[in-house]
Every structure is written in C-alpha cells, then in structure tokens.
Amino acid sequence: MGGRGRARLGEAGLFHGPCKCYGDLINYSRVLRLSANAFMPQRSPSSPTIAPPHRSALAWFFSGARHAISVPALVLFASYTGFGALLQGVGFPLGAGMLSTLLIWALPAQVILVGGLVAGTALPALAFAIALSSIRLLPMVVSVAPHMRGPRRSTFLELLCAHYVAMTLWVEGQRLLPHLPGEARVPFTLGLGNTFISISMTGTVLGFLMAGSLSGPLAAMLLALTPLSFSVLMVRNASQLTDWLALGAGFLIMPLVVGLDGGLDLLIAGVGGGTAAYLVGRWHRRRA
Amino acid sequence: MSTTLTEGAAILIVVLVGFLPTEIWRSLAVLAGRRVEAGSEVFHWVKAVATALLAAVIARLLFAPAAPLLVVPLAVRLGAVAGGVAAFALMRRSVFAGVLVGELLLGAGILFFAR
Numbered sequence: 001m002g003g004r005g006r007a008r009l010g011e012a013g014l015f016h017g018p019c020k021c022y023g024d025l026i027n028y029s030r031v032l033r034l035s036a037n038a039f040m041p042q043r044s045p046s047s048p049t050i051a052p053p054h055r056s057a058l059a060w061f062f063s064g065a066r067h068a069i070s071v072p073a074l075v076l077f078a079s080y081t082g083f084g085a086l087l088q089g090v091g092f093p094l095g096a097g098m099l100s101t102l103l104i105w106a107l108p109a110q111v112i113l114v115g116g117l118v119a120g121t122a123l124p125a126l127a128f129a130i131a132l133s134s135i136r137l138l139p140m141v142v143s144v145a146p147h148m149r150g151p152r153r154s155t156f157l158e159l160l161c162a163h164y165v166a167m168t169l170w171v172e173g174q175r176l177l178p179h180l181p182g183e184a185r186v187p188f189t190l191g192l193g194n195t196f197i198s199i200s201m202t203g204t205v206l207g208f209l210m211a212g213s214l215s216g217p218l219a220a221m222l223l224a225l226t227p228l229s230f231s232v233l234m235v236r237n238a239s240q241l242t243d244w245l246a247l248g249a250g251f252l253i254m255p256l257v258v259g260l261d262g263g264l265d266l267l268i269a270g271v272g273g274g275t276a277a278y279l280v281g282r283w284h285r286r287r288a
Numbered sequence: 289m290s291t292t293l294t295e296g297a298a299i300l301i302v303v304l305v306g307f308l309p310t311e312i313w314r315s316l317a318v319l320a321g322r323r324v325e326a327g328s329e330v331f332h333w334v335k336a337v338a339t340a341l342l343a344a345v346i347a348r349l350l351f352a353p354a355a356p357l358l359v360v361p362l363a364v365r366l367g368a369v370a371g372g373v374a375a376f377a378l379m380r381r382s383v384f385a386g387v388l389v390g391e392l393l394l395g396a397g398i399l400f401f402a403r
C-alpha cells in the first residue's frame with residue numbers, strides 16, 4: 001500500500017511542473033505555496049481514513065460547498081466580473097456567456113472564444129485555438145483524478161467530476177480531497193465545483209450588467225480588468241525563456257497584424273509566434 | 289466591433305467551438321489516464337502556442353478594444369498595463385497589487401488625458 005502511495009505521489013509530482021507553468025489565469029499568489037504543500041506527504045488516495053464519522057452524501061456535498069467560500073472564490077468572482085464586462089463590451093449575448101462559464105469553465109478559453117469571435121476568426125480555427133489553450137487541463141485532471149474517485153469506480157462520475165477541474169479546483173482539490181474518506185470525495189468535489197461555478201456565473205452576470213449601466217471611466221476600468229489581470233498573471237506564470245518569447249511574440253506581433261481578414265491575426269500572432277518561440281527556446285535549450 | 293450574434297447562434301458556438309475542444313482534454317485525462325508524457329517536445333510546443341495565443345488575444349483587447357476603452361488613448365491603456373506589471377514585480381509579486389495599481393493608473397490616465 002505504501003509503495004503504491006509513493007508511486008502515485010511521484011506521478012503527481014511529475015505532472016505538477018507543467019501544469020503550474022501552463023499559466024492558468026484564475027490563478028493567485030497562493031497557488032505556488034499551496035500546490036507545493038499539496039504534494040507533501042499525503043495519504044494514499046484509496047486508503048480510507050480510520051473510522052471517519054459517517055455522513056451522508058448530501059452532507060459531504062454541502063461541506064464541499066462551504067469550503068468553496070474562500071479567497072480563491074473571491075479571485076474567481078473578480079475575474080468573471082471582468083469577463084462579464086467583456087461580453088457586454090463586444091456585444092456577446094449574456095445567456096450564451098453564462099453557458100460558457102458553466103460548460104467551458106476555463107477563463108482563458110472563454111476569453112479566446114469571445115475575443116476571437118469579435119476578431120472574426122473562422123470557427124474551425126477558433127476551435128483549434130481553444131483546444132490548444134485547454135490542453136493544460138489534461139495533466140491537471142490526471143494528477144487530481146485519483147483524489148476524486150469514490151470507493152466504487154464509475155466512469156460517468158469521474159467524467160462529471162473532471163469537468164470541474166480548472167486552476168481553482170485543482171489547487172483546492174489537491175489541498176482538501178486527500179484528507180477525505182473515499183465515499184466523501186465525489187459529493188465533496190461536486191459541492192466544491194458547483195459552488196465555484198455558481199460564484200463565477202454570478203460574477204459574469206454582475207459584470208455584464210454593471211458594464212451596461214456604468215459609463216465613462218468606470219466602464220473603461222471594468223472592461224480593462226480582463227487584459228490587465230491576464231497580463232499580470234501571464235508575466236507571473238512565465239518562468240522559462242520559451243514562455244517569455246511566446247508572451248512577447250504574441251503581444252508584439254498582434255498589433256502588426258490586427259484587422260487581417262478571417263481572424264488570420266490570431267493565427268499568425270498565436271500559432272506563428274508561439275511556434276517561433278518554441279523553436280528559439282528549443283535551440284537555446286539544446287545549445288546550453 | 290459589434291457582433292450581431294443571436295442568442296441561439298451564440299449558444300451553438302459556445303457548445304461546439306468552446307465546450308467540446310475544452311472538455312475533450314478533461315475526458316481524455318480520465319479515459320486515457322496516465323500514458324501522457326508531460327515533458328515531451330509536443331507539450332513544449334503546445335505550451336508556447338497557448339501562451340502566445342493568449343498574449344495575442346490580450347494584445348487585441350488592448351489595441352482594438354470595445355467602445356468604453358476605445359475612447360481612452362492607447363498610451364494610457366498600455367501605460368496602465370505596464371505599470372500594473374511593474375507594480376506586480378516590485379510588490380512581492382502580488383497579483384492583487386498589480387491589478388489594483390494598473391486600474392488606478394488607468395483611472396488617473398483617463399482623468400488627466402481623456403478630458
């Protein structure tokens with residue numbers, strides 16, 4: 001049992017690096033500290049806690065919901081307020097915007113979707129861009145999934161729980177879930193995840209409505225929340241040369257190509273700039 | 289800048305262009321599990337492209353923004369972001385401080401230059 005636990009720990013550690021620097025944007029200064037702690041000694045995911053007090057699934061659901069009310073939730077709320085303002089700014093319908101929070105549940109992908117639509121990006125190219133921006137979710141889910149399984153394996157429940165994984169649930173899940181008994185994990189995850197999404201949808205609506213009723217400087221400041229916070233977070237998440245090159249390439253190429261037909265600007269600055277950054281970064285790594 | 293999307297078309301786009309390309313990775317992680325090389329070259333490339341894509345979208349939101357920001361001079365928009373990033377770097381890498389300083393700079397810039 002101990003050996004298996006250690007093996008899992010190793011795997012989780014392996015995936016920890018890439019996810020961290022993937023730069024999810026609903027990210028806050030606690031992430032580094034917390035995720036470092038999350039991989040400290042922990043129980044083997046499947047080992048039951050010794051004689052846990054029996055609680056119903058509903059009680060665990062509400063326990064998860066209570067744990068969602070936290071500083072990370074406040075950051076989520078503010079981020080999605082900015083997203084709501086963005087929706088209003090570009091004329092994207094509120095209902096579909098809220099649905100994007102519920103279904104996509106990854107703010108970078110949502111911003112690329114809305115921003116790309118406004119830029120006139122062709123839909124297949126936009127789907128490709130969003131798929132690329134969301135790959136970082138894969139190692140995140142792989143590393144937290146062992147903590148989200150109940151005592152009985154259910155593919156449906158695993159898929160459902162995986163939907164809630166984004167930066168916030170990933171960090172909080174790593175922190176909270178390993179200490180829970182097996183039967184608590186699925187309802188707790190659902191309580192935690194649904195509360196996070198509810199808070200974010202509330203923020204989306206609030207930002208949308210506020211941006212519609214505010215005028216002048218305040219509307220501009222609300223609308224600036226998304227590019228401003230994303231800029232800071234991207235700088236924070238950049239650690240290697242390739243990250244900085246990709247950041248610079250995307251940011252500097254865009255103004256040169258902005259307005260090209262069919263959203264070609266996003267592809268040139270994003271895929272082109274990112275590929276160039278990768279090539280230069282690889283050349284540098286090999287030379288070193 | 290104005291997109292004339294109906295609610296129905298927007299919902300369809302959210303599901304097909306937003307939800308499916310995102311959820312596929314979460315599902316793959318559950319179904320195909322642990323046979324994914326995290327440090328491979330493909331991952332390096334994807335990460336670089338994802339970073340550049342997001343940076344490009346953010347640049348677009350700054351250089352060609354929606355109406356309320358468009359009336360703010362470009363130099364003020366860029367200055368606020370640069371100031372926010374600088375504040376983040378100077379104030380113990382606090383994201384909150386960076387965003388707050390950026391917002392305050394933007395507000396001040398609007399009051400001084402956009403009148």
